[in-house]
Amino acid sequence: MKKLKISIIGAGNVAFHLARIFSEKGMRPFQILARNTEHHEEMIAFASKLITKTEELEPCDIFFLTVNDDAVSALASQIKLKNTLIVHTSGSLAGNAAASAENKCGVFYPLQTFSKQRYPDFNEIPVFIQAEDQESMLLLKQLASQITSHVHHSDDRMRKLLHLAAVFVSNFSHALYLLSEDFLKKESVPFEYLHPLIKETALKAISSDLNKSQTGPARRNDKKTLESHLSLLEQHPEKQEIYRLITRYILNKYHPDSYE
Numbered sequence: 001m002k003k004l005k006i007s008i009i010g011a012g013n014v015a016f017h018l019a020r021i022f023s024e025k026g027m028r029p030f031q032i033l034a035r036n037t038e039h040h041e042e043m044i045a046f047a048s049k050l051i052t053k054t055e056e057l058e059p060c061d062i063f064f065l066t067v068n069d070d071a072v073s074a075l076a077s078q079i080k081l082k083n084t085l086i087v088h089t090s091g092s093l094a095g096n097a098a099a100s101a102e103n104k105c106g107v108f109y110p111l112q113t114f115s116k117q118r119y120p121d122f123n124e125i126p127v128f129i130q131a132e133d134q135e136s137m138l139l140l141k142q143l144a145s146q147i148t149s150h151v152h153h154s155d156d157r158m159r160k161l162l163h164l165a166a167v168f169v170s171n172f173s174h175a176l177y178l179l180s181e182d183f184l185k186k187e188s189v190p191f192e193y194l195h196p197l198i199k200e201t202a203l204k205a206i207s208s209d210l211n212k213s214q215t216g217p218a219r220r221n222d223k224k225t226l227e228s229h230l231s232l233l234e235q236h237p238e239k240q241e242i243y244r245l246i247t248r249y250i251l252n253k254y255h256p257d258s259y260e
């Protein structure tokens with residue numbers, strides 16, 4: 001594979017991890033655009049050059065637009081270079097969101113939750129690629145194969161469905177951890193007591209039949225326990241509503257006859 005010139009636009013979570021893994025694999029990005037110079041220090045180890053404006057961009061083989069979904073289209077049209085490939089990393093934007101008259105566009109979606117504090121094993125992360133022509137697709141495939149063993153072709157619908165599922169399993173689970181920590185903290189009960197449960201729940205979800213391994217008062221239809229939990233949440237109407245909603249989902253699935 002010829003040595004590719006890579007550019008990354010953005011300096012957030014995904015930018016950081018892509019720049020890090022490309023550097024580790026001997027494909028150090030040529031330039032990173034971080035509009036806020038506060039991010040330059042943490043990104044400088046991963047790039048030959050740091051810039052702040054699109055006008056300073058130099059030609060490259062591929063540009064990664066690792067920015068907020070809402071900024072992708074406008075930024076793609078600000079890249080005043082020709083015959084290059086511009087990809088976004090979003091789960092939900094259309095495959096042609098980074099389209100412009102002068103360049104080709106595509107998608108490079110790594111399905112993982114990224115934050116700068118944690119370094120997930122990239123080799124385990126599925127990367128979903130899309131491009132408007134065969135040549136670009138080949139380039140994305142070669143590039144993705146350097147950093148992970150799990151490269152998949154996708155289309156817009158498949159990627160959007162995966163992203164939606166990812167919001168449920170990751171972002172919503174995380175919000176439920178936060179919610180639990182919040183009411184435990186108020187009563188000075190350490191959240192850490194739940195750590196083994198959190199780990200086991202995640203391991204169970206990927207190693208056993210999901211349908212068979214659901215547990216809890218709603219699964220058993222223990223009505224008195226459900227009521228006592230709801231009364232404990234009397235002073236927290238938002239949390240009570242979330243409890244009711246998820247309980248209703250489980251009851252409907254496992255005890256449809258007793259479901260009102």
Ligand SMILES: NC(=O)c1ccc[n+]([C@@H]2O[C@H](COP(=O)([O-])OP(=O)(O)OC[C@H]3O[C@@H](n4cnc5c(N)ncnc54)[C@H](OP(=O)(O)O)[C@@H]3O)[C@@H](O)[C@H]2O)c1
Nearest residue numbers: 010011012013014035036066067068069071089090113114
């Ligand atoms: N985080 C994840 O777990 C994850 C996983 C897979 C895919 N993605 C996708 O990856 C993309 C980036 O997500 P992220 O989590 O890395 O976001 P993020 O941490 O919020 O970072 C976004 C970056 O984009 C920059 N930015 C926004 N608008 C810009 C503009 N007009 N010009 C230049 N820079 C701009 C921000 O700059 P400032 O710092 O100056 O605001 C920031 O550096 C999104 O499309 C997201 O859907 C995220």
